[in-house]
Amino acid sequence: MEFDLIVQSRYLPIRLPPVTVTILAIQLMTWCFSRLLVPLGTGCNSCIAAGEWWRFLTPVFLHTDFSHLLSNCLSLLLLGAYLEPQLGKLRFCFLFLFTGICGNIATYFLMPLSFIHVGASGAIFGLLGMQLYLFYLQKRRYTKQHLTVFILLLLFLVSMTFLENSVNIAAHLGGLLSGGILSPFFTKE
Numbered sequence: 771m772e773f774d775l776i777v778q779s780r781y782l783p784i785r786l787p788p789v790t791v792t793i794l795a796i797q798l799m800t801w802c803f804s805r806l807l808v809p810l811g812t813g814c815n816s817c818i819a820a821g822e823w824w825r826f827l828t829p830v831f832l833h834t835d836f837s838h839l840l841s842n843c844l845s846l847l848l849l850g851a852y853l854e855p856q857l858g859k860l861r862f863c864f865l866f867l868f869t870g871i872c873g874n875i876a877t878y879f880l881m882p883l884s885f886i887h888v889g890a891s892g893a894i895f896g897l898l899g900m901q902l903y904l905f906y907l908q909k910r911r912y913t914k915q916h917l918t919v920f921i922l923l924l925l926f927l928v929s930m931t932f933l934e935n936s937v938n939i940a941a942h943l944g945g946l947l948s949g950g951i952l953s954p955f956f957t958k959e
Contacts (some may be wrong), residue, residue, distance in 0.1 A: 869896020
């Protein structure tokens with residue numbers, strides 16, 4: 771059974787691919803139960819050091835405030851709408867999860883043991899790394915609308931990385947780097 775939702779807009783006629791929609795639904799559901807789930811799944815470096823390895827994955831699906839959730843969901847929606855059809859469902863899902871984990875691993879090694887974090891930003895930046903690679907590889911394929919949306923998203927994400935004091939820069943850089951490194955292996959070209 772294929773889920774296919776079409777959003778029509780003058781600037782963004784896009785199809786919402788099923789993995790992207792599923793991840794968005796999981797993000798929203800976990801946010802609704804964040805009081806229960808955040809203590810169990812927060813990226814807590816000291817907890818990871820004590821053997822709670824699941825905390826490399828679980829922060830990707832948790833958010834503590836609505837604005838953080840909203841910015842990550844919008845970024846995922848925009849990137850996923852373009853990337854998932856190009857990569858396919860399995861590659862896209864793996865890329866999202868793997869780069870999110872890589873962002874959290876980078877956080878573990880680069881941040882203090884007392885550092886605690888949540889959010890899908892590492893995975894979002896992993897998708898961003900893939901999209902940068904695809905823009906480089908397939909320059910002529912993209913319209914001005916695609917480029918405009920991507921450049922606006924890129925400017926927003928990069929500015930938030932360095933202007934917002936609560937942002938996990940290590941996760942952003944770890945996700946971006948892992949997405950860029952995996953890109954040649956994940957593209958169909």
